[in-house]
Amino acid sequence: MSELDLQDRIPAALWELVKAVNSARYYGLDHPSVGAYARVAYREISGVLAAVPSVTLFIVADRLVIEGRSSPSPAPFIGRFIDLLRNKGIERLSFHRGVTAEELAAFIVRLAVKDRGPVRSSPGIRLGKVEFQGPDGPPPSGPSPVEDGIVEAAGRLGSLGDVELERIREMYEIAERRKRLDVGSLDGIVKRFIGILLADFNPISLLASVKGAHEYTFTHVVNVGILTIVQAKNLGFSGRVLHEIGMASMLHDVGKIFIPDDILSKPGRLSAAERAVIEMHTIKGGRYLLEQEGIPTIAVLAALEHHRKFDGSGYPVLRSGWRPNLISQMISISDVYDALRSVRSYSRAKPRDEILRILADDKGEAYNPRLVGNFLALVAGTI
Ligand SMILES: [Fe+2]
Numbered sequence: 001m002s003e004l005d006l007q008d009r010i011p012a013a014l015w016e017l018v019k020a021v022n023s024a025r026y027y028g029l030d031h032p033s034v035g036a037y038a039r040v041a042y043r044e045i046s047g048v049l050a051a052v053p054s055v056t057l058f059i060v061a062d063r064l065v066i067e068g069r070s071s072p073s074p075a076p077f078i079g080r081f082i083d084l085l086r087n088k089g090i091e092r093l094s095f096h097r098g099v100t101a102e103e104l105a106a107f108i109v110r111l112a113v114k115d116r117g118p119v120r121s122s123p124g125i126r127l128g129k130v131e132f133q134g135p136d137g138p139p140p141s142g143p144s145p146v147e148d149g150i151v152e153a154a155g156r157l158g159s160l161g162d163v164e165l166e167r168i169r170e171m172y173e174i175a176e177r178r179k180r181l182d183v184g185s186l187d188g189i190v191k192r193f194i195g196i197l198l199a200d201f202n203p204i205s206l207l208a209s210v211k212g213a214h215e216y217t218f219t220h221v222v223n224v225g226i227l228t229i230v231q232a233k234n235l236g237f238s239g240r241v242l243h244e245i246g247m248a249s250m251l252h253d254v255g256k257i258f259i260p261d262d263i264l265s266k267p268g269r270l271s272a273a274e275r276a277v278i279e280m281h282t283i284k285g286g287r288y289l290l291e292q293e294g295i296p297t298i299a300v301l302a303a304l305e306h307h308r309k310f311d312g313s314g315y316p317v318l319r320s321g322w323r324p325n326l327i328s329q330m331i332s333i334s335d336v337y338d339a340l341r342s343v344r345s346y347s348r349a350k351p352r353d354e355i356l357r358i359l360a361d362d363k364g365e366a367y368n369p370r371l372v373g374n375f376l377a378l379v380a381g382t383i
């Protein structure tokens, strides 16, 4: 079964589950429709588990992430399924090969009864919370153990920043001149980053510093890549999806190759017209990536959406009700963190505590609060 089939089959099984739970609620546990839906749900889930040993789902904000993928526009029944899980305090759910029809029936019954009693894990259906590595609140103040480790980690890593920075610069320059993207080179950079970040290096210690105004785009791309891969890894993304997230994060600002340099690095305030030109980097970037071969869809979305806010504001203007993809939401947090920590032609670098306070204050409006909680915990050095 291909990954695409899985992305279809799992929601189909969940839809049957939702129907079984709703029937049990409205017509009673013994109604024949409950058993009928439960049997179809079991058949669908068993079919999926014949192809893969387990399937994991978890909830982040209002999205259901299925095997590391969040649907950009979830079907309404997915929302109902999320509500059913939330009512029982479940944030993470996995089905394992060998799950029995009886286990599934018991699970449906527990979801259907309205009391707030716990739903327990069984060998084939495991339940839990999404494990964010720290409190969903303001970060601890004072020096960060992560930043304290900069010198030590830099010594162990050698010239990671310089090597990757040089490759990213080359990639962007080739893209600018020939308008073709060297996807193979980007793949290599992302692989190397993921390898290092999976070994639990402190992400902040790896961030590159801007050495000159014209360097900003490249260092920024590297840093947003590092910060986003770490966020995603900590949320449980792995394998090919984590790789695609790495690519998306390093391509989020690719549209800037179409923006004149004198506007991009202009010191001082921008006029409204100049701002409008810069804002076009989102649409131009998305359109550009759409035309390139080998680019994951989430990279196209991230280029388009990374300046859209969680509350629907921001740019570019998209149809009303458009919510940025989960990956774009992660990238926008990395994006603002790196922008604020860097010296820019028009602003000083902000200290870490101030940036974290800005993120904590804006969560819920500008940024997804759960993702901000995760990010603050990471940057506060608790990994
Ligand atoms: Fe941007």
Ligand SMILES: [Fe+2]
Residues within 6 Å of the ligand: 220, 224, 252, 253, 335
């Ligand atoms: Fe950016």
